[in-house]
Amino acid sequence: MIKISSKVFLNCILTGSMMMALSACELPSDQEYSISITNLTHSQPLSPPVAMLHKKKFSFWSVGKEASEALEIMAEGGDGSGLLALKPGNPQYQATAPLIPGESVEFRLDTTRDNLKNLSIAGMLVNTNDAFSGVNGIELLDLEEGQSSVHYTYAYDAGTEFNSELTGTIPGPADGGEGFNTARDDITNVVTHHGGIVSVDDNFTGSTLNSAQRFDNPTLRIVVTAH
Amino acid sequence: MNKKLFLAIALACTPVSNISAQELNINFTNLTHGNHFTPLLFSAHTEDQHIFEINTSASENLQAMAEGGDISGLLVDLTALSADSAANPAEGLMAPGQSISFELSTQEINNKLSITAMILPTNDGFVGLDSLSIPTEEGTYTYYLNGYDAGTEVNDEIINGGGAPGAAGIPADPLGQNGTNASGVINSENNTHIHIHRGVIGDTDTTGGASDLDSRIHRWLNPVARLVIEVK
Numbered sequence: 315m316i317k318i319s320s321k322v323f324l325n326c327i328l329t330g331s332m333m334m335a336l337s338a339c340e341l342p343s344d345q346e347y348s349i350s351i352t353n354l355t356h357s358q359p360l361s362p363p364v365a366m367l368h369k370k371k372f373s374f375w376s377v378g379k380e381a382s383e384a385l386e387i388m389a390e391g392g393d394g395s396g397l398l399a400l401k402p403g404n405p406q407y408q409a410t411a412p413l414i415p416g417e418s419v420e421f422r423l424d425t426t427r428d429n430l431k432n433l434s435i436a437g438m439l440v441n442t443n444d445a446f447s448g449v450n451g452i453e454l455l456d457l458e459e460g461q462s463s464v465h466y467t468y469a470y471d472a473g474t475e476f477n478s479e480l481t482g483t484i485p486g487p488a489d490g491g492e493g494f495n496t497a498r499d500d501i502t503n504v505v506t507h508h509g510g511i512v513s514v515d516d517n518f519t520g521s522t523l524n525s526a527q528r529f530d531n532p533t534l535r536i537v538v539t540a541h
Numbered sequence: 542m543n544k545k546l547f548l549a550i551a552l553a554c555t556p557v558s559n560i561s562a563q564e565l566n567i568n569f570t571n572l573t574h575g576n577h578f579t580p581l582l583f584s585a586h587t588e589d590q591h592i593f594e595i596n597t598s599a600s601e602n603l604q605a606m607a608e609g610g611d612i613s614g615l616l617v618d619l620t621a622l623s624a625d626s627a628a629n630p631a632e633g634l635m636a637p638g639q640s641i642s643f644e645l646s647t648q649e650i651n652n653k654l655s656i657t658a659m660i661l662p663t664n665d666g667f668v669g670l671d672s673l674s675i676p677t678e679e680g681t682y683t684y685y686l687n688g689y690d691a692g693t694e695v696n697d698e699i700i701n702g703g704g705a706p707g708a709a710g711i712p713a714d715p716l717g718q719n720g721t722n723a724s725g726v727i728n729s730e731n732n733t734h735i736h737i738h739r740g741v742i743g744d745t746d747t748t749g750g751a752s753d754l755d756s757r758i759h760r761w762l763n764p765v766a767r768l769v770i771e772v773k
Binding site: 377378379468469471473476477478479501502504505506507508509510512516517518520530531 | 570571572573574575636637638639640716718743744745756757758759760761762763764765767
């Protein structure tokens with residue numbers, strides 16, 4: 315269904331020439347997307363993933379740039395609500411539960427604005443110090459009704475916490491340790507890709523993780539379908 | 542005027558705008574968390590040229606790049622072949638997460654793009670791209686690059702300053718996060734061809750152990766670099 319709000323209708327009436335009226339009267343495209351996220355890892359639950367439609371210029375993170383505090387909170391502790399709060403008026407979604415390895419979650423996002431057609435999704439790999447995965451501003455403008463696009467995601471390192479793998483530093487079930495703290499003690503305070511975890515089974519005797527928590531790229535599969 | 546001479550003059554007078562077929566905006570990012578790239582070499586060349594090829598032996602000049610970060614020999618080779626190159630556009634080492642942007646003008650015949658730089662600290666690991674078909678339609682194109690092993694040096698993971706071709710060991714860790722006095726991870730290798738790097742092992746022993754690399758810092762997962770080409 316296409317709805318014309320009374321405000322848009324009024325704008326059209328008030329516009330001077332007929333030509334102008336036609337162009338100003340272009341109907342808002344009520345676009346609905348269904349999105350599915352699958353956790354491809356062996357034993358890295360994804361913290362309740364957050365998703366948002368936003369403008370092209372916005373992003374949850376940039377490789378090589380310092381993480382925002384909202385990203386740090388998500389990547390160290392799994393709470394993505396701060397990322398959504400960066401653009402509270404935008405179409406957004408937050409899952410109610412972690413996404414277990416081997417499982418998928420599906421949801422829908424709607425927009426009536428062509429300039430809100432970049433999609434970002436993020437969630438923490440919870441059995442790590444500060445690894446997360448997701449997509450950063452996928453362009454959906456050219457996705458036509460009935461079409462799907464498939465994205466395989468990399469694991470990122472927020473650069474905000476050293477990958478110590480020590481007991482008490484990892485919030486996921488493998489450790490049950492601390493989530494977010496304000497310290498930034500990684501080797502470089504910028505977002506990069508993640509190098510993977512080492513684990514006790516790979517001769518890091520101090521690690522609280524074992525081979526089950528190791529992962530490789532890609533970590534998530536994301537399928538977006540336009541309706 | 543004879544025909545040969547006329548042709549020679551015609552070729553010599555071909556306007557520059559016809560020779561320079563494409564202007565590319567290139568953006569390149571080191572995606573790794575704990576590895577630098579040594580001076581990068583970008584080169585647009587013809588279809589029958591390669592800086593490296595999977596499952597072949599590295600040239601001496603590729604070996605010098607992969608073991609010590611020296612691109613001068615490769616640059617001489619490429620210049621002799623009339624390639625369009627950008628040598629060291631990051632002006633030195635490229636840190637984890639760092640991006641650079643620059644323009645590259647390419648002649649129409651040089652329609653393949655290759656890239657190399659050593660991954661530091663490794664024995665002979667390098668980020669590579671072999672003969673990507675340069676897009677010609679207007680648009681922005683994104684590619685992800687993997688880490689390769691030149692197959693020319695044993696991955697002993699000992700940092701001893703060894704960067705000359707044939708010299709064992711790793712030159713240095715620009716992050717200064719390495720250990721010392723490692724005994725060596727491995728002392729012989731069978732695959733002497735260029736292949737996907739198997740990654741480094743490292744350890745958490747800063748004064749001994751098998752490796753001078755830190756397993757929490759110097760490992761990577763592919764891809765190791767992102768390339769964005771904007772065709773105007």
